[in-house]
Every structure is written in structure tokens, then in C-alpha cells.
Amino acid sequence: VIPSSVCRLILLDAADSVAVTTRLLRAGDVAVTADGHEFVATTRVPSGHKLALRDHVVGEAVIKYGAPIGVASAVIGRGEHVHSHNLVTVRGRKAALRSGTGGV
Amino acid sequence: LACCADGSADGDPINQLFGDRDLAMSALDSVAPTFLGYPRASGRVGTRNHVLVIPSTPLVNRVCQIVQARRPEAISVTHQGGSPGGDPDLLVGTLTRFAASPNVSTAIVVGIGDSEDQLDRIVDGVHDLGGNARRIALLEERGLEQTVLSIVEQFDLDQAAARLQARVPCSASDLVLGTECGGSDGYSGLTANPVIGVCSDMLIASGGSTILAEFTELIGAEHVLLPRAASRELGDRLSAAIHAWEEFALAFGEDLSGQNIMPGNVAGGITTIEEKSLGCVRKGGGSTIVDVVGFGERSSERGLILMDTDGDDVAQLVALASGGANVIAFSTGRGTPVGCPIVPTVKLSSNSPLAARMPHLIDFDAGTALSSNETITSLGERLFEMVVETANGRPTKAELHAQRDFALPPTMASA
Numbered sequence: 001v002i003p004s005s006v007c008r009l010i011l012l013d014a015a016d017s018v019a020v021t022t023r024l025l026r027a028g029d030v031a032v033t034a035d036g037h038e039f040v041a042t043t044r045v046p047s048g049h050k051l052a053l054r055d056h057v058v059g060e061a062v063i064k065y066g067a068p069i070g071v072a073s074a075v076i077g078r079g080e081h082v083h084s085h086n087l088v089t090v091r092g093r094k095a096a097l098r099s100g101t102g103g104v
Numbered sequence: 105l106a107c108c109a110d111g112s113a114d115g116d117p118i119n120q121l122f123g124d125r126d127l128a129m130s131a132l133d134s135v136a137p138t139f140l141g142y143p144r145a146s147g148r149v150g151t152r153n154h155v156l157v158i159p160s161t162p163l164v165n166r167v168c169q170i171v172q173a174r175r176p177e178a179i180s181v182t183h184q185g186g187s188p189g190g191d192p193d194l195l196v197g198t199l200t201r202f203a204a205s206p207n208v209s210t211a212i213v214v215g216i217g218d219s220e221d222q223l224d225r226i227v228d229g230v231h232d233l234g235g236n237a238r239r240i241a242l243l244e245e246r247g248l249e250q251t252v253l254s255i256v257e258q259f260d261l262d263q264a265a266a267r268l269q270a271r272v273p274c275s276a277s278d279l280v281l282g283t284e285c286g287g288s289d290g291y292s293g294l295t296a297n298p299v300i301g302v303c304s305d306m307l308i309a310s311g312g313s314t315i316l317a318e319f320t321e322l323i324g325a326e327h328v329l330l331p332r333a334a335s336r337e338l339g340d341r342l343s344a345a346i347h348a349w350e351e352f353a354l355a356f357g358e359d360l361s362g363q364n365i366m367p368g369n370v371a372g373g374i375t376t377i378e379e380k381s382l383g384c385v386r387k388g389g390g391s392t393i394v395d396v397v398g399f400g401e402r403s404s405e406r407g408l409i410l411m412d413t414d415g416d417d418v419a420q421l422v423a424l425a426s427g428g429a430n431v432i433a434f435s436t437g438r439g440t441p442v443g444c445p446i447v448p449t450v451k452l453s454s455n456s457p458l459a460a461r462m463p464h465l466i467d468f469d470a471g472t473a474l475s476s477n478e479t480i481t482s483l484g485e486r487l488f489e490m491v492v493e494t495a496n497g498r499p500t501k502a503e504l505h506a507q508r509d510f511a512l513p514p515t516m517a518s519a
Contacts, residue, residue, distance in 0.1 A: 010121065010294055010474070020290055020373070022474055048290030048437075048455070049373035065293065067327065069379035082375070089365075089376035091324045091350065 013066030123479025146234030217241025277311030282424030289372025289437025293383020302484020324378030443502025
């Protein structure tokens with residue numbers, strides 16, 4: 001049983017590289033998945049937002065729902081907030097921007 | 105029944121939310137649940153028996169507004185017509201199919217009555233679809249006041265007749281559930297949308313239909329849908345239609361931000377269109393796709409129907425009603441305050457704080473999947489019960505607050 005003081009992380013697919021927070025995390029807060037894996041938030045992560053479960057290099061696909069939801073536009077460390085500042089769409093950009101990863 | 109396409113991998117951590125989907129299916133009797141409805145000449149079944157007042161042209165909007173003020177129980181809508189370069193046939197077709205909804209007992213179609221008016225086409229079209237329509241033309245009345253009086257007089261007669269019609273037992277297989285999401289947040293794809301998906305699978309297993317639309321919000325989720333298309337041809341059409349929206353949207357900017365990804369989505373934790381789409385697509389559950397139709401068009405198939413709309417929240421309510429939906433399930437994470445004028449719109453919150461903050465808006469709190477012992481599956485079963493009760497006449501929050509939103513898409517464009 002997870003103590004209520006610890007934030008639950010919702011993992012939507014076993015292949016995911018991010019999980020969804022169920023409350024606001026501040027740097028240093030611990031969050032845990034249903035199967036007991038613990039993650040320490042390294043940045044502030046608002047409730048309902050994404051926390052990185054592993055490191056991502058620039059250009060690496062970010063996986064949620066078992067599918068790519070875009071690529072890392074900056075280095076993302078495990079425990080970091082993943083959002084517009086470090087994740088960019090692949091599908092929702094003009095074709096010229098889709099090749100390569102730095103053109104953010 | 106392909107009802108367990110996602111979230112069913114036993115032993116995976118994701119099952120914490122879903123619970124046992126097979127239980128939801130086994131909870132269904134061999135006989136589909138029943139509700140009391142209004143069978144129509146078209147073969148479709150109404151869940152409401154409204155008398156609708158609808159203008160064929162924006163020129164008579166004011167007339168319809170005056171009628172609404174004098175007869176609050178009328179469902180009287182207004183609209184801005186088509187736009188230059190838009191498709192006039194789509195405009196007339198949408199107004200016609202909306203007025204011919206099985207939830208409409210009689211439609212009073214109001215127009216100018218001159219050669220440029222589409223009044224006759226709409227009235228004839230409603231009759232062709234098995235509906236009832238009255239024709240009132242301003243030029244044939246003696247002025248504005250007389251036009252209003254004629255409409256009110258006609259309304260009173262039709263409303264009296266509608267009140268005498270009794271509901272009769274109908275099968276849940278006659279339900280067509282329109283689905284929609286607006287103001288998605290980071291929880292929509294975790295709670296409210298999958299709950300609608302379970303409800304949809306249960307309805308389809310009962311012989312009914314679900315409409316999944318908003319093709320702009322399927323960009324990046326094609327791989328979830330295409331393997332479920334009943335035929336290769338359907339899959340190709342679906343894929344082409346989604347791609348057309350991607351190109352259309354990108355023609356207006358360098359990316360989709362501000363179009364498909366709105367500031368509210370971003371504040372709620374959604375970053376990209378792929379992410380939004382993968383949450384949106386869950387409203388369609390795991391059933392087989394039996395048809396792909398255009399904006400506001402009707403399918404003769406039963407099962408999961410994909411409808412090509414652009415995700416404009418109010419226009420899509422019109423599209424779902426025109427397409428034959430007789431109940432709508434609408435998920436919101438940010439609190440989108442809309443309701444279809446003629447089709448009961450059950451609104452779900454993706455998170456419990458929203459439901460607590462806006463009790464006048466939310467019928468069903470799917471956020472309890474995160475805060476209680478309820479699973480997506482048990483919530484989906486409860487939503488299915490609420491959908492059947494709503495069909496049976498239980499008023500939705502939107503109905504109780506007379507939320508009657510009507511709009512046509514800005515472009516009336518067809519992909």
C-alpha cells in the first residue's frame with residue numbers, strides 16, 4: 001500500500017518513458033508507480049503533467065500511451081518535468097521542420 | 105468482440121486503472137437493456153420529443169429569438185449561415201439532417217421565402233428523411249410580428265401533439281452515442297476518455313452505435329485505429345481524411361499550436377498533438393470501425409462510426425446530432441460549458457476538483473478513477489447506465505440549465 005503522502009504516478013503503457021503525476025511535485029519529492037518503482041522529482045511538476053522515467057538525449061522519442069508523442073528538444077533527465085520546454089511535436093510541424101531535431 | 109485493444113495486458117502496471125474489462129462485458133445481459141423512447145418513421149428512435157424552430161438563413165435569426173422569448177419551452181436556434189467559398193450543399197444538408205433528428209418531433213423551419221432561400225430544400229429534405237417539418241416564410245406573412253405569431257401558433261399546436269405522444273419500450277441497440285471532448289487536460293486520456301470508451305464498447309456489444317469524430321485530434325493516433333477498420337478501403341479513407349486535416353491545419357502556421365493544441369491544453373499538461381490525439385482516441389474504446397462518414401452525415405451501419413469533423417466544440421455537437429446521435433457523451437478537463445439543443449449531452453469531468461468546482465456543469469465525475477477504488481471499467485459500466493437513463497428521459501445538467509449551443513463550422517469546409 002502506497003502512503004497517501006507519496007504521489008502516485010500513472011503509467012499508461014509498459015513501454016512509456018514518461019508517467020503522469022497525480023498531484024503537484026516539488027524538486028526532491030518522491031513519486032511511485034503502481035508496481036513500486038520510485039522516482040525523485042528533480043524539478044517542479046504540476047499535477048496531471050509528465051515526469052521523465054528515464055534520461056532522454058536530444059532527438060530521442062518521448063513515449064506515452066506506448067507511442068511516440070514527439071521528440072526531446074533538450075536533454076531530459078530522469079525525474080524532470082517533460083513539457084513544451086523540452087518536448088516538441090513531430091506530426092504537428094511542417095515537413096521541413098520534421099527532419100532533424102534541433103529546429104525547434 | 106475486439107474490446108480489449110489497449111489496457112488489457114495482464115500484469116502490466118497500467119491495469120491499476122482499468123480493472124477487468126471482461127467483467128463489464130459479462131455484466132451485459134444477453135438481451136440489450138431497454139429504455140422508453142420515441143420510434144420514428146425513419147426507423148430511428150428519439151430520446152427526446154422536441155419541437156424545434158430553426159432558421160434557414162441568418163436573416164430570420166431575430167424572428168427565432170423573439171419566438172424563444174415568448175415560448176421558453178421551444179428549442180429555437182440561430183446561426184450565421186455559410187461562408188464565402190463554403191459548401192452550400194453541406195450547409196443545407198447539415199441544417200436538414202439536424203431538423204430531421206429523431207429527437208425532433210416537428211421542426212418549424214423559418215425562412216425568407218425568396219428564390220435565394222434554401223427553405224424549401226430543407227423542408228423537403230426533412231420529409232425525405234422521415235421527419236416532420238413546417239414551412240414558414242417571412243415574405244408570405246404580413247410582416248415581422250405576424251411571422252412571429254404564425255410560428256408561435258404552429259409551435260403551440262405541435263407542442264400539444266408532441267405532449268400526447270407516449271414513450272414506448274425501445275432497445276439500447278437503437279442508441280447512437282455521439283462522443284466529444286473539449287478542453288482536454290492531462291487527465292482526459294487517463295480517465296474520462298477511456299471511461300467513454302468502455303461505455304462505447306458496451307453499447308456496441310448491445311447492438312448500438314458510437315460516433316467518434318474530431319479527426320484533427322486523431323493526428324498521431326492512426327496506428328490505434330487503422331488495425332480496427334473493418335476493411336482496407338475504410339482504413340485508407342480514414343487515413344486520407346486525417347492526413348488532409350494535418351495539411352489543412354499546417355497551411356495556416358508553422359505548427360499546430362494555437363489551433364489543435366490550445367493554451368488550456370498546455371496548462372493542463374498536454375504538450376503535443378500526438379499526445380492529445382492518443383488521449384482523444386480512447387473515447388472510441390476498442391471496437392471495430394464499421395464506417396467513415398463526412399461532417400453531419402448518417403451511417404446505415406451499426407457499430408463504431410468515424411465522423412470527419414474538425415473538433416470545433418459547438419459545431420461538432422451539431423454534426424453529431426445531424427449524424428443521428430440520440431445521446432452525447434462529452435468529456436472535459438478544463439470545464440467546457442456547452443450542450444446540444446436537441447440531443448441530451450452527458451458531460452464528464454476528467455478530474456474530481458473540476459466536478460466539485462462546477463457541479464452545475466458536470467453529470468459524471470470520471471476523476472474518481474484516480475482517487476477511489478473505482479476502475480475505468482466500473483466507471484464505464486456506470487456511465488453506460490447513465491446513458492440509458494438519460495435516453496429514458498433523465499435530464500442532463502446541460503438540459504436543466506438550458507444550455508442550447510448551435511453553430512456551424514467557420515468554414516463549412518469538407519475534407
